[in-house]
Amino acid sequence: MPKLIFILSAFELCRMALGFYLPLYFKNFLHFSGAQIGLIFGLGSLTSLLTILPIGAGNDRITPKRMAIAGILLTLVCYVAVGFVGAAFAGVLALFLLRDIGQNLFSQSGNALMYKLMGQKKTGKFFGWVQLFLALGDGTGMIAGGLFLMAYGFDQLFIALSVMLVFLILIAWDLPQVKTAPVTLLHYRKEVFRPRVALFILIFFLFAFHFGAEATSYGLFLSENLHLSQARMGYYMAVELIFLGAAAFYLGRRYDRRQSSLKNIIFIGLLASGIGHMGMIVPNVWISVAFRALHGWGDGAIILAMRLGINRFFKIESVGSTSGLVNFIMIIGNFTSALLFGPLGERWGYEWPLLISGITTVFICFLVQFYRHLLEEKVV
Secondary structure (H helix, E strand, O other), rough: HHHHHHHHHHHHHHHHHHHHOOOHHHHOOOOOOOOHHHHHHHHHHHHHHHHHHHHHHHHHHHHHHHHHHHHHHHHHHHHHHHHHHHOOOHHHHHHHHHHHHHHHHHHHHHHHHHHHHHOOOOOOHHHHHHHHHHHHHHHHHHHHHHHHHHHOHHHHHHHHHHHHHHHHHHHEEEEEEEOOOOHHHHHHHHHOOOOHHHHHHHHHHHOHHHHHHHHHHHHHHHHOOOOHHHHHHHHHHHHHHHHHHHHHHHHHHHHHHHOOOOHHHHHHHHHHHHHHHHHHOOOOOOHHHHHHHHHHHHHHHHHHHHHHHHHHHHOOHHHHHHHHHHHHHHHHHHHHHHHHHHHHHHOOOHHHHHHHHHHHHHHHHHHHHHHHHHOOOOOO
């Protein structure tokens, strides 16, 4: 399990070292329009949307280890080939769609392998540790990516990330296998068509709206509204990730000790995430980063709640498909908001997508409070 957590964290480092700066790469390096940037992220979400359920089903039938390695390989192909297509929009679009599939394949398969290896044990502390290491990978990736870009540029970053991904493939080759067995469609229906599961999925669908806002507007807001350099953007985002990891670690322990319920973790997380997203648009770096830290605390709570809910509500033998369904719904929210917020940010200002998605996140708190009895049900 420690080797798997390391690989998950290292892949996050590779993902965020580039992913956080992609809007800048598309806009300032390739000179794409806001609509083109929105289309890349939107179609990326749609491509993931079309593949996520088959990937989930595959993780219940094929070993997640093999699928995770395939995901790293597809991402590697994108980074190696991107230098050959230049600024040709169609070529860039195709390669980054391949990257989105690869990252989704790795993330979903790696997490499915983790759920299947651990079973339904005492989960809060473990998921807190997992999220802490993932946040460490994210934060390190953002800072290292920003510093690397200032020193060498995007072309060299693609080469460096390609080398790292080759090493991850070699390490992943020694991950353990898990037993798989066919799961019937009737079993999936019984798992999904329950009120508490419907509420759980709806919460994360609405929560995912802010991911589309971040994908299309966050980096550009820091660059053009707060006038941060690439290195300072990495430091800015790292502050959020410190709070994200700390929240998951702290609340995970409280959950195991029965000091925090799943419902309370979701409610507090949504409230902090939404308020932080709205407040970060203040045009003062220190005030903005303080609200972003609050947002990170909320996101850490919500991500922990998602992992706890998947482990609590779904059976281990079908967790590949059922966790894939949660991701499927979140990608729909991400896709919808990316198409909306890309042109909106370009026309009205990059603060507006962040503000609107923050309001949407706070609104979900009322939904959680009204149906709180569903989240408090004992799962047998």
